[in-house]
Amino acid sequence: MAVVFVLIPAWLWQRRRPADAASALLGLGSAVGTAFVMKLLFHRARPELWPRLVAETGASFPSGHATVAAALATCVALLLWRTPLRWPGAAACLLYALLSGAARLALGVHYPSDVLAGWLTGWVCVLSAHNVVHAPWGQRLWRPLLRSVP
Numbered sequence: 001m002a003v004v005f006v007l008i009p010a011w012l013w014q015r016r017r018p019a020d021a022a023s024a025l026l027g028l029g030s031a032v033g034t035a036f037v038m039k040l041l042f043h044r045a046r047p048e049l050w051p052r053l054v055a056e057t058g059a060s061f062p063s064g065h066a067t068v069a070a071a072l073a074t075c076v077a078l079l080l081w082r083t084p085l086r087w088p089g090a091a092a093c094l095l096y097a098l099l100s101g102a103a104r105l106a107l108g109v110h111y112p113s114d115v116l117a118g119w120l121t122g123w124v125c126v127l128s129a130h131n132v133v134h135a136p137w138g139q140r141l142w143r144p145l146l147r148s149v150p
Helices: 002-014 018-042 064-080 086-106 112-134 136-148
Strands: none
Touching: 002 018, 002 064, 018 064, 018 112, 064 086, 064 112, 086 112
């Protein structure tokens, strides 16, 4: 996922879409950072509901995998929104995020609330970053800065 998180903004920057690149970088980065801080603050133990299929040692809340999946899915869906791939892309992104969260539950490493919090964290961070960069006041703030970077 880390490679994809770097490739999306780099690809957008290379395609001369600096606002989209900044939005993706800010949204994806803030989702990861927010989930990390939340894990430190809540430090919730992993569930012991059934034998786990994988060994996880970190905090449970929120699910980092669900956060990253929701952030990536939201970012890609926003990028595809003004293309003919709007609905198939949105459906594929939603399915990806849902399956990622379901896998964390099936593996026994998260409570449902961990996954839900992860989805909401990823979604809110990316949508907030998108609004900050693409809102009229955000464009006035970011556009001169983004134009000055080679």
